[in-house]
Amino acid sequence: MTDRRRRVLLKLSGEAFGGGSLGVNPDVVSAIAKEIAAATTDPDESQRVEVAVVVGGGNFFRGAELSQRGMDRGRADYMGMLGTVMNALALQDFLEQAGAATRVQSAIQMTQVAEPYIPLRAERHLEKGRVVIFGAGAGLPYFSTDTVSAQRALEIGADEVLVAKNGVDGVYTADPRVDPTATKIDAISYQEALQQGLKVVDSTAFSLCMDNRMPMHVFGMEPAGNVTAAVRGERLGTLVTA
Numbered sequence: 001m002t003d004r005r006r007r008v009l010l011k012l013s014g015e016a017f018g019g020g021s022l023g024v025n026p027d028v029v030s031a032i033a034k035e036i037a038a039a040t041t042d043p044d045e046s047q048r049v050e051v052a053v054v055v056g057g058g059n060f061f062r063g064a065e066l067s068q069r070g071m072d073r074g075r076a077d078y079m080g081m082l083g084t085v086m087n088a089l090a091l092q093d094f095l096e097q098a099g100a101a102t103r104v105q106s107a108i109q110m111t112q113v114a115e116p117y118i119p120l121r122a123e124r125h126l127e128k129g130r131v132v133i134f135g136a137g138a139g140l141p142y143f144s145t146d147t148v149s150a151q152r153a154l155e156i157g158a159d160e161v162l163v164a165k166n167g168v169d170g171v172y173t174a175d176p177r178v179d180p181t182a183t184k185i186d187a188i189s190y191q192e193a194l195q196q197g198l199k200v201v202d203s204t205a206f207s208l209c210m211d212n213r214m215p216m217h218v219f220g221m222e223p224a225g226n227v228t229a230a231v232r233g234e235r236l237g238t239l240v241t242a
């Protein structure tokens, strides 16, 4: 039997791509791409990691926010999903520039820019060392890219979900930006995280991982090098398990 490579599903928020503002900040996306490429193109082949990415779209639109301002929720959510595809293409570009082979798979059909979501094909790409970027979320309104990260991780048989955060380096007892007494948690169960109402990812994503025993590592994207380290399996932030 051949040794199976480590396979991870990396969730990147749209907020990170925008560098805090609307649209894509090329410097930020380029830096993230280089960190991913370092782990997928390691000169030592035995150290290479198979990486699939789910990208968010919060730097463009969030359906819930648009619907609060009067838009139909379903249509607003589709706008949100289309935003994730723009982020997927930006990441693809910078990954290719960094020397990584890539494929984008979209949950909404748009064959000129992305393959359709075909899980077995995604797995084949990963085996060949390509980074697979999943765009357009689940293709379903009322879902989030957090939930899709859990679902894709399960379907492609990832070892864990890596949730990269900006501005925070793990799961805290409360929001550290609001509550100065908040402390960082090294390890927690999904049950506890749900009971304590910790809003690291949404509850649907937590439940899906809990029910299917998929571990989640929540870590900070700063300082530089953290994304590569987390992809390679280093524990940096909080481990959430069933």
Ligand code: UDP
Residues within 6 Å of the ligand: 012, 013, 014, 015, 055, 056, 057, 058, 059, 061, 062, 063, 064, 076, 077, 078, 079, 080, 081, 084, 136, 137, 138, 139, 140, 141, 142, 143, 144, 145, 146, 148
């Ligand atoms: N979205 C959706 N279904 C999905 C994934 C995303 O409707 O399966 C929409 C939803 O409106 C969401 C937006 O796309 O607000 C952007 O995704 P998300 O908020 O998860 O991005 P992030 O916060 O990670 O940047």
